[in-house]
Amino acid sequence: MSFQRTQEKLKILADAAKYDVSCSSSGSKRANTNKGLGDATGMGICHSYTEDGRCVSLLKILLTNHCIFDCAYCVTRKSNDLKRAAFKVQEVVDLTINFYRRNYIEGLFLSSGIFKSADYTMERLVAVAKKLRTEENFNGYIHLKSIPGASDELMREAGLYADRLSVNIEIPTEAGLKKLAPDKKREDFIKPMIKVKNEIIQYQTEKKIIKSTPKFAPAGQSTQMIIGASGENDFQIMQTSNHFYKNYNLKRVYYSGYVPISYDNRLPKIGSAVPMLRENRLYQTDWLMRFYGFDVSEILNKQHQNLDLDVDPKLSWALRNLHEFPIDVNTADKRMLARVPGLGMRSVHKILNARRFRKLNWEHLKKIGVALNRAQYFMVCDSNQFEKRDLTSEKIKGLILQNSTSKYQKMLSNQLSLFG
Amino acid sequence: MQAKNLIYDGTFDGFLSAVFYVFEHKLTNVTIQNEFAMQQGLFSDVEKITTEEVKANRVWKGIKSKLSAKGSYQLYYAFLSEQIAVETLLLDYIQYAFSKAHNVDKDYSHPSILKIAQIAKSVGREKHRMEAFVRFRLTKDDIYFTNIEPDFNVLPLIEKHFKRRYADQKWVIYDIKRGYGLFYDLEKVELINMDFPENFNFTKTDDSFFAEQEFEFQKLWQDYFKATNIESRKNLKLHIRHVPKRYWKYLSEKQP
Numbered sequence: 001m002s003f004q005r006t007q008e009k010l011k012i013l014a015d016a017a018k019y020d021v022s023c024s025s026s027g028s029k030r031a032n033t034n035k036g037l038g039d040a041t042g043m044g045i046c047h048s049y050t051e052d053g054r055c056v057s058l059l060k061i062l063l064t065n066h067c068i069f070d071c072a073y074c075v076t077r078k079s080n081d082l083k084r085a086a087f088k089v090q091e092v093v094d095l096t097i098n099f100y101r102r103n104y105i106e107g108l109f110l111s112s113g114i115f116k117s118a119d120y121t122m123e124r125l126v127a128v129a130k131k132l133r134t135e136e137n138f139n140g141y142i143h144l145k146s147i148p149g150a151s152d153e154l155m156r157e158a159g160l161y162a163d164r165l166s167v168n169i170e171i172p173t174e175a176g177l178k179k180l181a182p183d184k185k186r187e188d189f190i191k192p193m194i195k196v197k198n199e200i201i202q203y204q205t206e207k208k209i210i211k212s213t214p215k216f217a218p219a220g221q222s223t224q225m226i227i228g229a230s231g232e233n234d235f236q237i238m239q240t241s242n243h244f245y246k247n248y249n250l251k252r253v254y255y256s257g258y259v260p261i262s263y264d265n266r267l268p269k270i271g272s273a274v275p276m277l278r279e280n281r282l283y284q285t286d287w288l289m290r291f292y293g294f295d296v297s298e299i300l301n302k303q304h305q306n307l308d309l310d311v312d313p314k315l316s317w318a319l320r321n322l323h324e325f326p327i328d329v330n331t332a333d334k335r336m337l338a339r340v341p342g343l344g345m346r347s348v349h350k351i352l353n354a355r356r357f358r359k360l361n362w363e364h365l366k367k368i369g370v371a372l373n374r375a376q377y378f379m380v381c382d383s384n385q386f387e388k389r390d391l392t393s394e395k396i397k398g399l400i401l402q403n404s405t406s407k408y409q410k411m412l413s414n415q416l417s418l419f420g
Numbered sequence: 421m422q423a424k425n426l427i428y429d430g431t432f433d434g435f436l437s438a439v440f441y442v443f444e445h446k447l448t449n450v451t452i453q454n455e456f457a458m459q460q461g462l463f464s465d466v467e468k469i470t471t472e473e474v475k476a477n478r479v480w481k482g483i484k485s486k487l488s489a490k491g492s493y494q495l496y497y498a499f500l501s502e503q504i505a506v507e508t509l510l511l512d513y514i515q516y517a518f519s520k521a522h523n524v525d526k527d528y529s530h531p532s533i534l535k536i537a538q539i540a541k542s543v544g545r546e547k548h549r550m551e552a553f554v555r556f557r558l559t560k561d562d563i564y565f566t567n568i569e570p571d572f573n574v575l576p577l578i579e580k581h582f583k584r585r586y587a588d589q590k591w592v593i594y595d596i597k598r599g600y601g602l603f604y605d606l607e608k609v610e611l612i613n614m615d616f617p618e619n620f621n622f623t624k625t626d627d628s629f630f631a632e633q634e635f636e637f638q639k640l641w642q643d644y645f646k647a648t649n650i651e652s653r654k655n656l657k658l659h660i661r662h663v664p665k666r667y668w669k670y671l672s673e674k675q676p
Contacts, residue, residue, distance in 0.1 A: 003636050010640055014647035035587040035606075042581070045552045046662070048673055050649040053658030060648060098637050099644075101564060101589055102556045104672075137588070259652055274653050353526035364529040 010095070012085040016065040016076050017111055020168070020224065021256045025057040025106035025141045027219040028163040036137030038100060038107070040163060044141075045106055058109040058143060059099050063087055063124055067113030071181035073170065073229050075261045076113045086115075092128045093136065100140050107141030107163070108132070118149030126154055129161035141219070146196060148188035155195050159203075164219040164251070165196050172240045176230030180266060189223075193248045196221050200249070220251035227282065228275040229258040229267055235305040238285055242296045245289070255282045281307040288314055291345055292338045311397060315341040318378055319393040325378040326386070330359050332379075342374030373403050424450045425464040429471050432499055435507060436476035438469045439514055443479075452507035479514075486517045491525025497540035497547075500573045509535055546570050547577045553663075554582075555672045556591060557638075558631040564591040567622045567670065575602055579609050596622060623669050638672045645673035 026044030046055035064086035065076040075082075096108045110128055114121050125144050132138040144158050146167040159165060169189045171177040177186060196217060203216035223244060225237060241253045257279040260270045285307060288294040292314070299313050300306075308316045318325065318341045327336050329351060337348045350368045354360060359382035366372055377396045380386045391399075424447055428434035438452045451464070484492045495513065498506055512532040517524050528534045549570075556564035564586070575595050579602055582593065586604065594601030594614060603612045620626075625634055668674040 003640075007640060007643060011643055011647045014644050018648045018650055032584050032587050037586070037588050039585045041584075045548070047552050048645065048671065049659050049662040050645065051656060051659050052650050052653035053655040053662065054650075054653075055662075056645065056648060059644065095640065098633075099641060101586070102558075102637060102641070102672075103554045103566075104641050257653075259650055274650075276653065350528050354528040357524075357527040358529055360529060367534055368528055 006091055006095070009085045009087055009091070010061070012083055013062045013065060013087060014060065016113075017060045017062045017109070019075060019256065019259060019261075020060065020109070020111060021054070021254045022109070022143065022166060022222055022224060022252065023055045023057050023060070024143075024164070024219070024222070024252060027251060028141055029218050030139050030141075030163060030215065032139050034137060036139055037097070038138050038140035040107065040139060040141045047104055047106065057106045058141065059096055059105045059107070060109040061087070061092070061095075061111075063092065063110060063112035063121075063128070064115055065113045066115040068116075069114060069181070069183055071170070071184065072262060072264045072266055073180050073226055073258065077262075080262070089124060089127050089131060093131050096132060096140075097136055097138065100138070105140075107143070109143040111145040112147070114147060118147045119151055119154060122147040122150035122154045122158065126158050126161065129158065133161045143219075146192035146221075148184070148192055150192065152195055155192055156199055159196060159199055159217040160214055162217055164221060165192075165217050166222045166224070167192050168224040169240075169244075170224065170226050171230050172225045172232045172237045173230070176232060180230055190248075193221065193223070193244075193250075197248050220249065222250055222252040222254065224254040224256055227255050227257050227279055233305045234278075234282065234285075234307045235300040235302075237282060238289075238296050238300050241286065242289065253286065255279050255286070277309055278307070281309065281313060285313045288317075293335050294339075310401065312341070314339070315374060315397075315400070319397055322393060322396075326380050327378065329365065329379045329381045330355050340375055340378045342371035342376075342378075374400055422449070423464040425466045426450060426452045426469050427455050427466060428452065428469045430454045430456050431471060432496065433473055433476035434469065434471040435499060435510070436479040437471050438507075439479050439511060440472075440475040441467070441469055442511065442515075443518075450511070451505075452511055454502075454507070457502075457504065483514060483517065487523060487525045491517075491523070494525070494536055494540035497543040497577070498536045500577065501539050501543050502573055503539060506539065509539075543572045543574065543577075546572045547574045549667065550574055550578050551581050553667050553671060554593060555670060557625055557672075558634045559629055560631055562590065562631075564589050565594070566592070567594045567596050569597040569670075570595065573598060575600070583609050623675070638675075642673050642675070 023046070024044055025040070028040040030040040032039040044057055046057045048056040050056060062076070064084070066084050066086060067076045067078055070078040092108070092110065099105045100107065110125055112121050112125060125147070129142050129144055132142065142162045143164040143166065144162040146155060146158065146165045148167060167189050169186070171180055174186050177184060199216050200220065203213060207213040225240065227237065237255070244250050244253055257275040258268060259274050260268050260272055263270060285299055288299060289296050294317070299317055307313050318339065324339070327340065329337070334348060334352060337343055337351060338345065347368055347370050351360065354364065354368065361382045362372065362385065365381060377387050377391065377400070426438045426441060428438045435452065442450055483495065495510060498510060509532050513536050516530065516532065524530065524533065528537065550568055554566045554568060556566050559565050575593065578593070582591065582602070583604055588606070590605055592601055592603050592612070599613065601612050601614060603610050620629070625638060627635070663671070
C-alpha cells in the first residue's frame with residue numbers, strides 16, 4: 001500500500017470515527033484456532049489512552065466518510081464541508097493486521113458513512129471482516145456497525161464474522177430525531193437490532209444442540225445515544241436506555257456527551273462545553289441499573305427528572321430514602337449493602353466474605369476500601385461510634401460535600417455559576 | 421530463642437523450600453530473605469537453604485489444598501512483587517492458613533491476608549499493563565521484539581497470554597531491568613538472556629536493527645493516536661492516571 005495515501009486517509013477516517021464512544025473489546029469467546037493470529041477470549045485490554053482519557057483498544061475508523069444523509073448532529077453529514085476519503089478493503093485489512101501484530105490494538109471497529117445504499121455499504125463492511133477471518137486467520141476482536149436498511153442476509157453474514165454489532169440510535173427520543181435527522185425514522189434503527197437479537201438467540205439455541213454451530217456476534221450488540229444535543233431530560237434518556245436493555249438484550253448502551261461540531265442553530269453552539277459531568281452521572285445510573293439491583297424508576301421518575309450534578313445518583317437516592325438507613329454492615333443482605341453510598345460491588349463482596357470470620361468495625365471497613373466519608377451516615381458496625389444525631393438529608397449532603405473534593409469541582413462550579 | 425534468618429536463592433521453589441524448613445524445625449522467630457536482597461540482621465543466626473523441588477512441591481500442594489485457586493495464585497503473584505519482606509508476610513499467611521481447619525483466603529480483616537491480596541492486586545495490575553503496553557517492533561530478522569521494565573517480575577505471568585495471541589509470529593519480550601526475556605519460536609517459549617550491541621538504544625527504532633516497514637507503521641499508529649483524540653474533552657490528569665509517565669518511554673505513540 002502507498003504509505004502517504006494511507007496516512008492521509010487514516011487521519012481523516014479516524015478523526016471522523018472518534019465520536020463513537022464504544023471501545024469495548026471484551027465479552028467475546030473467540031479463541032485462537034490453528035495457530036492463527038489473535039485471541040479474543042479474555043477480558044478486553046485498553047492498549048493506550050488518548051489525551052482526553054478515553055481508552056484505545058480498537059482501531060476505530062470509518063470505511064468512508066462519504067454519506068448520503070444529512071443528520072444535523074453528525075460530523076460527516078452531507079452538507080458539511082470537509083475532506084472526504086474512502087479506504088479500500090485491503091487497506092483496512094493491512095492496517096488491522098499490522099497494528100495487531102505490534103500489540104497496538106485488540107481488533108477493529110469499523111463503521112461507515114452511507115454511500116450509494118445501505119446494502120452497498122454493509123457489503124463492504126462485511127467484506128473486510130470476512131477477509132480478516134478467512135484469509136488472515138484473524139481471531140482478534142471485530143466490531144461492525146449494522147447499517148440501517150441493510151438486507152437480512154448481509155446482517156446474518158456480518159454476525160458470523162463480527163464479535164459485536166451495533167447500531168446507534170443517537171437521539172434518545174423520536175421527537176428529537178424528527179428535528180435533527182428528518183430523513184431517518186426510529187424503526188430504521190430498531191429493525192437491524194431486532195434481527196441481530198433474534199439471530200443471537202437462534203444461534204445460541206442451536207449451539208446447545210449442535211456443538212459445532214458457529215458463533216454469532218458472541219459479544220452481543222450495543223448502541224449509543226448523544227447527550228445534550230436535543231433537549232431530552234435524564235428521565236427520558238434512562239427510560240429509553242432501560243427499554244433497549246430490556247427489549248433488545250443489549251450488552252451496553254453508551255452515552256456520548258455532544259461535542260459541538262456545527263453552526264446549525266438547532267444544536268448547542270460550537271465552543272460550548274461538552275456535558276461530561278452529566279454523561280458521568282448517566283453512566284453511574286446505568287451501572288446502578290445493571291449491577292446494583294436498582295430499578296430505573298427508583299432513581300429517575302416523574303418527581304426527579306434530572307440527576308443531581310453535585311452528588312452521585314446512589315447518594316442522591318439514599319438521601320431521598322433515609323428511612324431505609326442505617327443498616328448494620330454485619331447483618332444486612334447483599335441487596336441493601338449495594339445500596340449504601342460509598343460501597344462499590346467489590347467492597348460489598350469483600351464485606352460479605354470478611355464478616356464470616358469476625359464482626360467488622362470501622363478500621364476493617366477502611367482497610368477494605370470503603371469510602372467512609374459517604375458511607376458512615378448510612379451504616380453501623382461493630383463499634384459504639386456511629387452517627388447518633390438525627391440529621392436531615394440536607395445536613396448529611398452538606399457534611400459529605402464539605403469533606404470531599406470532587407474531581408469535577410472545577411466543572412461543577414462552572415456549571416453552577418452558569419445557572420446561578 | 422534466637423532469631424533465625426533463612427536465605428534462599430530468589431526462586432519460588434527456593435522460597436517454598438525455606439517454608440518447608442520452617443515447618444520442619446518448628447521455627448517461631450524467623451525471617452526469610454532472598455540472597456540478592458539480603459539485609460544482615462545483627463543478632464540473627466543465618467541459615468542457607470538449598471532449593472529442593474520435592475519439598476517445594478509438597479508445600480505448594482499443601483497450600484493448594486488449604487486455599488482456593490485464587491488464594492494460592494495470590495500468594496504466587498505477591499511473591500513476584502519482589503517487595504522487601506514480602507516473604508515474611510507470605511510465611512505469616514501460610515502459617516495462618518495451615519493453623520485453621522477452614523479456608524482462610526477470604527478473611528480480609530486479617531492483616532497479612534488483606535496485605536497479600538493488595539500486593540497481588542498490584543502485581544496483577546502490572547501484568548495487565550504489560551499485556552497492554554508492550555509495543556512490538558519488527559526486526560530485520562523477522563522477529564517482533566519489545567523491551568520492558570516492569571515494576572514487578574511479571575514475565576512468568578504474561579507468557580501464556582502472548583503465546584496464545586501471537587501464535588503465528590516469532591516474538592521476544594525482554595525485561596531489561598531483570599536481564600532476561602521470553603522468546604517464542606513458533607513452537608515453544610524459552611527463557612533467554614541476550615547481549616545487546618553497545619550502541620543499542622532501547623527507546624529508538626534504529627534502521628540497522630529494525631525492518632523498513634516498521635517506521636511506517638509506527639508513524640501510522642502515532643497519527644491514529646492523535647486523530648482519535650477529542651480536543652474539547654482533553655483531560656490530561658485522567659490520561660496520566662491510565663498511562664503513568666514511567667511507561668511512556670517505550671510506547672511508540674508517545675515518541676516525538
